[in-house]
Amino acid sequence: MPTCVAAWSPTSRVCSLDRLFPFDAEVLSALHAQYNEMIWPAQPIALLLALIVVWLVVSPRRGGMRVTGAILAAAWLWCALVFFLQHFAAYDFMAPVYGWTFVVQAALLLWALTGRQTPLRSRPAGHLGIVLGVIAAALFGLPLVSVAGDFGWAAARLVGVAPGPTALFTLGLLLLAEGRMRWLLMVIPLAWCAVAGVTGWALGVPENLALAGVALAALVLAVAGNWRAN
Amino acid sequence: MSKFWKPTRRAVLGGLAALPFASRLARAQDAPITRAIPSTGEALPVIGMGSWITFNVGDNERLRAERAEVLREFFARGARVIDCSPMYGTSAAVIGDCLEKLGRPPQLFAASKVWTWLQGDGPEQMAEQRDAWGVDRFDLMQVHNLLNWDGHLETLKADKEAGRLRYLGVTTSHGSRHEELEAVMKSQPLDFVQFTYNILDREAEDRLLPLAAERGQAVLVNRPFRRKALIRRFEDYPLPDWAAEFDAATWPQFLLKFIASHPAVTCVIPATSRADHMAENMAVLYGRLPDADLRRRMVAYVEGL
Numbered sequence: 001m002p003t004c005v006a007a008w009s010p011t012s013r014v015c016s017l018d019r020l021f022p023f024d025a026e027v028l029s030a031l032h033a034q035y036n037e038m039i040w041p042a043q044p045i046a047l048l049l050a051l052i053v054v055w056l057v058v059s060p061r062r063g064g065m066r067v068t069g070a071i072l073a074a075a076w077l078w079c080a081l082v083f084f085l086q087h088f089a090a091y092d093f094m095a096p097v098y099g100w101t102f103v104v105q106a107a108l109l110l111w112a113l114t115g116r117q118t119p120l121r122s123r124p125a126g127h128l129g130i131v132l133g134v135i136a137a138a139l140f141g142l143p144l145v146s147v148a149g150d151f152g153w154a155a156a157r158l159v160g161v162a163p164g165p166t167a168l169f170t171l172g173l174l175l176l177a178e179g180r181m182r183w184l185l186m187v188i189p190l191a192w193c194a195v196a197g198v199t200g201w202a203l204g205v206p207e208n209l210a211l212a213g214v215a216l217a218a219l220v221l222a223v224a225g226n227w228r229a230n
Numbered sequence: 231m232s233k234f235w236k237p238t239r240r241a242v243l244g245g246l247a248a249l250p251f252a253s254r255l256a257r258a259q260d261a262p263i264t265r266a267i268p269s270t271g272e273a274l275p276v277i278g279m280g281s282w283i284t285f286n287v288g289d290n291e292r293l294r295a296e297r298a299e300v301l302r303e304f305f306a307r308g309a310r311v312i313d314c315s316p317m318y319g320t321s322a323a324v325i326g327d328c329l330e331k332l333g334r335p336p337q338l339f340a341a342s343k344v345w346t347w348l349q350g351d352g353p354e355q356m357a358e359q360r361d362a363w364g365v366d367r368f369d370l371m372q373v374h375n376l377l378n379w380d381g382h383l384e385t386l387k388a389d390k391e392a393g394r395l396r397y398l399g400v401t402t403s404h405g406s407r408h409e410e411l412e413a414v415m416k417s418q419p420l421d422f423v424q425f426t427y428n429i430l431d432r433e434a435e436d437r438l439l440p441l442a443a444e445r446g447q448a449v450l451v452n453r454p455f456r457r458k459a460l461i462r463r464f465e466d467y468p469l470p471d472w473a474a475e476f477d478a479a480t481w482p483q484f485l486l487k488f489i490a491s492h493p494a495v496t497c498v499i500p501a502t503s504r505a506d507h508m509a510e511n512m513a514v515l516y517g518r519l520p521d522a523d524l525r526r527r528m529v530a531y532v533e534g535l
Contacts, residue, residue: 019404022319023286024503030290091286091319 023091025203029149032162035087036154039161046075046160047139050169054135057173058128069113072170075160076106083163098192102163105188109170118181127175130221134172137214138165145207157207164211167192171218182222190219262308262515265496267397268446269421274339276490277514278311279304280452280501285328286319298328299505305335307512313424313450313499314363315343315374316355322362330364340365341422341450343401345374349381356389370422372399376407379414387419397421403452405431408438415441424450427495428460429488429532439494448496451489455500460485467535476524477517482510488528491519 023031036043049071056064084099112118142165143156159165167189174182174189197212199205264273284300287293304312314322322342329338342359344352356371371389373382379400386398399422402411408425415423415438423442427434431453442449455461464481476491478484482500489498500511520528 022283022317022321024283027287027290027293030293031288034289091288093317093319 020094021199021202022093023203025205026150027091028199028203028205029151029155031088031091032146032149032155032157033151035083035162036156036158038087039082042078042161043158046078046158049075050139050159053173054132054139057176058132065118066114068173069109069115072113072173073106073110075166076102076109076170078161079163079166080106083161098163098195101188101191105170105185108185108188112181112185116181118177118179118185131172131175134175134214134218134221135169137210138169138172141214142168142207142211145210148206163192164196164208167196168211168214168218171215175218175222186219186222190215260516263490263519265448267421267448267496269397269448274311274448274497275309275515276495276497277309277486277511278313278339278341278450278497278499279309279508280499281312281314281321281325282318282452282501283457284501284503285314285321285324287324288320294324294327295331296505297324297503298331300502300508301325301328302332303505303508304512305332305337307509308515309512310337310339311341311450311497311499312338313341313452314359315345316359317343317345317374322359326362326364334364338365339369341370341372342368343372343374344382344386345377347378349378349385352382352385367393368395370397370399371395372401372422372424374401376400376402376410376414383418397448399423399447399450401425401450401452405433408433412437412441415445415447420445420447422448422450422496424452424499426453427451427489427492428454428456429485429529430460431456432529435492439492443494449494451495451498454486454489454498455482457501464532464535470527470531472524472527475518476520479513480510482507483514484528486511486514487519488525490514491521491525 053068053071056068080099080102084095084102089095089099138159143153143158146156147153149155157164159169171186171189171193174186177185193212193215196208197215200208200210200212262275265276266273279301285297287297301312312325314325316322329335340363342356342363344356346352346355356368360366360368371386373379373386383398383400386395389395390398399420400411400414400418401424402408403424403426405426411423411425414420423438425434425438427439427449428451439449441447461481464485469478469481469484473479473484476487478487486498486500489495502508502511
């Protein structure tokens with residue numbers, strides 16, 4: 001399929017972002033509501049698994065990194081296969097691109113956290129609190145913002161099954177990672193948050209704007225933390 | 231018109247609602263404005279409907295029912311041309327469902343596109359579109375955004391020859407690839423071309439519109455409002471008093487009448503998800519259009535805002 005990029009029209013002198021999105025905010029909300037209905041009860045199971053990851057981060061234990069990597073990879077794979085390739089593909093010609101990108105991230109997480117066991121640990125004092133804030137935004141903040149949409153709670157984007165909160169949750173955890181590996185692991189989550197931000201701006205979707213805002217803050221934290229460490 | 235009164239879509243439609251006989255009266259007095267397809271002489275109403283974004287509503291029953299009302303208004307006011315593409319997500323299936331709900335109006339002029347890199351994938355994609363719409367054949371099949379246009383035109387010419395479609399064409403949008411479009415228009419036996427033209431994006435006036443007239447190619451115009459951007463840009467300004475000279479009561483009508491009044495334009499295809507906006511658009515099918523002098527005044531007016 002052709003890659004559709006933002007069009008700079010020589011006569012309109014505007015970047016036509018509407019060319020990128022074949023749906024509006026109401027339909028985006030409707031498709032999330034339908035998706036949530038379709039996958040129930042995957043949401044509470046995903047939330048439980050996410051809370052297990054948080055617990056493993058706060059109270060590190062032997063083998064915890066493998067479990068964390070497997071859960072995160074499973075979440076990205078679910079978003080790829082069930083959300084993008086099965087559900088979203090009917091609405092958006094870009095869904096296969098997004099889906100396969102999420103598969104790549106699942107593979108990277110599995111390799112880095114479960115295979116290489118890249119450590120997740122709080123480095124500067126007080127850092128863990130900020131990270132938990134980002135994670136809380138992914139777990140609870142974004143679904144709360146969803147209430148503002150046309151379909152309210154029914155269309156809530158939830159961690160582990162929807163791409164936005166899953167990307168933000170992953171970013172939060174990666175703030176704790178050490179070494180160069182974390183930058184590689186952050187590329188796709190940050191890219192998705194940027195796509196979501198552009199969508200939010202073009203269509204007027206508050207949860208997407210919130211997602212992009214928190215992701216940007218996470219990136220600043222990561223860069224600042226790295227600078228201090230050096 | 232007083233410069234202190236800024237007509238909005240809601241205000242005008244509210245006024246029309248207070249005169250329930252007004253639209254019926256207009257329809258009784260006038261037939262819809264039509265333009266002939268040069269290759270056959272078949273007349274098409276000068277306003278049709280695009281479906282980018284607006285009909286991509288998936289399986290949601292409430293949204294599908296709302297879109298069916300949009301189409302009910304569309305057909306009730308004498309329009310015919312509906313344009314879609316496989317690029318538009320679930321739009322084709324939603325249009326098909328709406329047509330079914332409305333009892334498959336016989337006046338439908340079904341226009342879609344082929345949009346795939348490989349020529350060999352084109353027939354299957356077009357068959358999927360026919361199934362989604364619930365039609366035996368499309369009236370018009372276009373190569374979307376000139377993608378593999380030479381390969382797909384070969385298929386479309388054979389399909390036209392075999393009676394599997396009535397007209398063939400090519401499309402672009404957003405003012406892109408006009409030079410390539412011009413070359414295709416000059417070299418290929420097209421029935422239709424589709425591109426962007428509106429009161430601020432007038433590049434097509436220089437070459438494409440005169441060339442279409444010269445080559446006997448019908449013109450579908452997309453993005454008449456730059457989606458909603460032109461309406462939002464102008465709606466806080468008053469319409470000029472002289473807009474009444476060509477029966478434009480709202481900004482969308484002003485913008486559509488500018489396009490429809492170009493002699494080389496066959497059909498303008500604005501998209502909307504609202505039945506009241508559809509009624510407002512369809513009002514352009516009745517009443518006067520601006521002449522060349524008024525068109526110049528329209529451009530000068532909006533460029534001065």
